[in-house]
Amino acid sequence: MAKALTPAAMALTHAAAFTQSRPWSEGEFTSLLDSPLTFVSGDERCFALVRVVVDEAELLTIASHPDHQRQGLARAVMLKWQSQAAQLGAVTAFLEVATDNNPARHLYAGCGFSTCGNRPGYYTRQNSSPVDAVLMRQALPTGK
Ligand SMILES: CC(C)(COP(=O)(O)OP(=O)(O)OC[C@H]1O[C@@H](n2cnc3c(N)ncnc32)[C@H](O)[C@@H]1OP(=O)(O)O)[C@@H](O)C(=O)NCCC(=O)NCCS
Numbered sequence: 001m002a003k004a005l006t007p008a009a010m011a012l013t014h015a016a017a018f019t020q021s022r023p024w025s026e027g028e029f030t031s032l033l034d035s036p037l038t039f040v041s042g043d044e045r046c047f048a049l050v051r052v053v054v055d056e057a058e059l060l061t062i063a064s065h066p067d068h069q070r071q072g073l074a075r076a077v078m079l080k081w082q083s084q085a086a087q088l089g090a091v092t093a094f095l096e097v098a099t100d101n102n103p104a105r106h107l108y109a110g111c112g113f114s115t116c117g118n119r120p121g122y123y124t125r126q127n128s129s130p131v132d133a134v135l136m137r138q139a140l141p142t143g144k
Pocket of ligand 1: 110
């Protein structure tokens with residue numbers, strides 16, 4: 001049984017999942033969730049943090065704990081947050097992903113997102129050169 005999703009639990013899962021970039025702290029999750037524009041989907045095994053501004057939803061982060069990866073949890077969370085965002089009035093969903101993040105790129109493409117832009121050198125790496133960000137979008141059908 002997964003435990004309640006507190007900012008502390010989110011930070012633990014995020015730190016376990018993000019090995020190539022700086023994980024977000026409990027304090028950062030607390031302040032992000034203080035905003036009325038953000039919501040979280042999932043549980044401590046896998047969660048997504050999303051911001052909805054007027055009719056646009058942005059995936060801020062998604063993380064599956066390594067103990068629970070490749071079990072379909074992220075795909076389920078992707079479907080869930082898009083449904084929640086649509087219910088909040090979003091008609092388009094956006095996200096960005098590092099070009100070298102193949103698991104996430106496969107996940108997003110499989111969930112229907114398509115490339116809409118590029119940010120050169122957007123992500124820093126600890127032991128290598130910065131990598132580009134790919135911007136992706138998807139329309140959210142009304143009532144999805
Ligand atoms: C990306 C991530 C969230 C996927 O979580 P997950 O729970 O393992 O994903 P799922 O089991 O739901 O997989 C769904 C699909 O994603 C793709 N995928 C997931 N992990 C993959 C991997 N290691 N290699 C290639 N494709 C992968 C596959 O298409 C998979 O479908 P399939 O299992 O039928 O082949 C997880 O690897 C993670 O937390 N990574 C570190 C954090 C991160 O990079 N977040 C995204 C930042 S933009």
